[in-house]
Amino acid sequence: MKRVQFEHSPIPYLFIAPQIVIIAVFFLWPAAQAIYQSFLLEDAFGLSSQFVWFKNYSDTVFSNSWLQAAGFTAVFSTLVTLLSLAIALLLAVKANEVIHGARTYKTTLMWAYAIAPPVAGLMGNLMFHPLIGDLYKLMNAIGWDFDHKLDAFDASFVVILISVWKQVSVNFIFFLSGLQGIPHSVVEAATMDCKNATRRFWTITFPLLAPTTFFLMVINITYAFFETFGIIDTTTRGAPGGSTNTLVYKVFQDGFRGADLGGSSAQSVVLMLVVLALTVLQFRFIERKVHY
Amino acid sequence: MAGVELTGVRKIYPNGAEAVRGVDMTIEHGEFIVFVGPSGCGKSTLLRMVAGLESITEGEISIDGRIINEVSPADRDVAMVFQNYALYPHMTVRGNMSYGLKNRGNSKAEIHEKVEEAAKMLRIHDFLDRRPQQLSGGQRQRVAMGRAIVREPKVFLFDEPLSNLDAKLRVQMRIEIKRLQRRMDVTSIYVTHDQTEAMTLADRLAVINDGRIEQMGAPLELYNNPTTLFVASFIGSPQINLVPVVFDGDKLISGDIALSGFKDLPTDADLVLGIRPDDLTQNGEGEVSLRVDLVEQHGAENLIYGALLGAAAEEGEETEICIKVDQQTLPKIDATLKLGVNKSRALVFRKDNGQRVL
Numbered sequence: 001m002k003r004v005q006f007e008h009s010p011i012p013y014l015f016i017a018p019q020i021v022i023i024a025v026f027f028l029w030p031a032a033q034a035i036y037q038s039f040l041l042e043d044a045f046g047l048s049s050q051f052v053w054f055k056n057y058s059d060t061v062f063s064n065s066w067l068q069a070a071g072f073t074a075v076f077s078t079l080v081t082l083l084s085l086a087i088a089l090l091l092a093v094k095a096n097e098v099i100h101g102a103r104t105y106k107t108t109l110m111w112a113y114a115i116a117p118p119v120a121g122l123m124g125n126l127m128f129h130p131l132i133g134d135l136y137k138l139m140n141a142i143g144w145d146f147d148h149k150l151d152a153f154d155a156s157f158v159v160i161l162i163s164v165w166k167q168v169s170v171n172f173i174f175f176l177s178g179l180q181g182i183p184h185s186v187v188e189a190a191t192m193d194c195k196n197a198t199r200r201f202w203t204i205t206f207p208l209l210a211p212t213t214f215f216l217m218v219i220n221i222t223y224a225f226f227e228t229f230g231i232i233d234t235t236t237r238g239a240p241g242g243s244t245n246t247l248v249y250k251v252f253q254d255g256f257r258g259a260d261l262g263g264s265s266a267q268s269v270v271l272m273l274v275v276l277a278l279t280v281l282q283f284r285f286i287e288r289k290v291h292y
Numbered sequence: 293m294a295g296v297e298l299t300g301v302r303k304i305y306p307n308g309a310e311a312v313r314g315v316d317m318t319i320e321h322g323e324f325i326v327f328v329g330p331s332g333c334g335k336s337t338l339l340r341m342v343a344g345l346e347s348i349t350e351g352e353i354s355i356d357g358r359i360i361n362e363v364s365p366a367d368r369d370v371a372m373v374f375q376n377y378a379l380y381p382h383m384t385v386r387g388n389m390s391y392g393l394k395n396r397g398n399s400k401a402e403i404h405e406k407v408e409e410a411a412k413m414l415r416i417h418d419f420l421d422r423r424p425q426q427l428s429g430g431q432r433q434r435v436a437m438g439r440a441i442v443r444e445p446k447v448f449l450f451d452e453p454l455s456n457l458d459a460k461l462r463v464q465m466r467i468e469i470k471r472l473q474r475r476m477d478v479t480s481i482y483v484t485h486d487q488t489e490a491m492t493l494a495d496r497l498a499v500i501n502d503g504r505i506e507q508m509g510a511p512l513e514l515y516n517n518p519t520t521l522f523v524a525s526f527i528g529s530p531q532i533n534l535v536p537v538v539f540d541g542d543k544l545i546s547g548d549i550a551l552s553g554f555k556d557l558p559t560d561a562d563l564v565l566g567i568r569p570d571d572l573t574q575n576g577e578g579e580v581s582l583r584v585d586l587v588e589q590h591g592a593e594n595l596i597y598g599a600l601l602g603a604a605a606e607e608g609e610e611t612e613i614c615i616k617v618d619q620q621t622l623p624k625i626d627a628t629l630k631l632g633v634n635k636s637r638a639l640v641f642r643k644d645n646g647q648r649v650l
Contacts, residue, residue: 192366
């Protein structure tokens, strides 16, 4: 058998060139820079630098503030992912059952989708403002001695609340379209087979939504890790005492506020490895339970 | 003993559309009833009302003497086979079949036994642990049947279950459904728009048109004695030949054609003469003649389609008719055939309301 060989034309490479250039300039090159920087120690003015091997890494990973940020990031991203998925799923299931005025209802729920994280943060700032914030007043009125400027738990509550609120509408859209993708007759067959609606949801609807849920979980973890930067920067800035520092926010703070480029680069390399490991775990262990 | 009784059943949708306009029907235990009619006639809606998937606007449906209007679908003791099978894609064949039983609280051993038995009956034993995606259309169809059988319901409901299968498989499954229903002796309601399926499966056939039952009866009864023009034209393949006529006191007249031997017909109304293709015979001194347009060879017999010469028709149009002849008869295109009419089997309807007058 002779293998068929088509003549190659250079034109396809031209078509993908813009994408390759973008990836190279904005992703590969900075990543390489970060890895290179993470081995250097710079003076405060950036005039000289010194190769220090893995010192930046050991300083980072064994420092208390990094461990604190890592702990907060774990709690924060777990809560943000779980809560925003759960609330969105509940809303989508209910919205899917609405018959009258369904469109208005759904549109209202989707609205927040268009809001950028920093804007959501600014809105949160207003609502939790100690003088004019309604939510701030409400919290104190119901007997919670609420002060997110001083209390670490309250500050975490604020950033989680805003992050979840911002993400619910995104998840809602996906869940709703996922629900609408379930064949009507399968739902009907289930009604004839199972009387209990809750049980029907967990045995039929939820498993059929699994591909959507898995996709959203990956997206949401990424969101909680990286995109919430804008929310934290506009609300708590990691305060009080670094208790609302996520790993990403700490990279920014140490690098740009603290002028420790080497340490910050080392942190971002570690962060990259953490996210990589997390993604591998998700695809290896959770995706297995998903039937497409 | 589980009969089904429908009294004054109506379905009006919130937008005012009336899908079912008052249906009364008594189905005896073990009967195989087929609802047949053109699409949009309300036959599926009626079936879904029995299943509990559509609410009943007016009237009552009872199964085995119990009124089920307000009973949830799962408690009605009915099982349904859907057109696209509606299998649960994330469950294995076994999971699909045992799901309903599990929810009814049957024990594991009992479920296992029932599933095995049904699987043997339907010959799906070899793929009990596969998922629906891995099965062919015919196999999925069997699984859908199996899911209905294991529940041992009082009534089986079939919503066009064979329309997604290829022609050969359809005939095969049709026979199997009939055999299974006989064996299990379960009251069944079957919806189809395919009149061959309807004729071959039904103990009794309900022809539905525009939300009403046009006529209900044994298949042959409907074929031989349709009470309306609609039933006559819906039942029978190839379709009955219809010729517009008037009655002048002793002859049926259509253009240049005059057929004698009829009496006691209304003379003041436009009529339609209906003759089945089998009731026209080729015959040298026949009363009507046909100009051959097309010959369809079906193997055992040929169908000849052509224009009925001399018949009154709309301007520029000719009255198309069809006759059934044996396989040896192969007339040339445009040849003229003389036909004899079996008048004892001729049907005459009023054109205005479709009611049969002879």
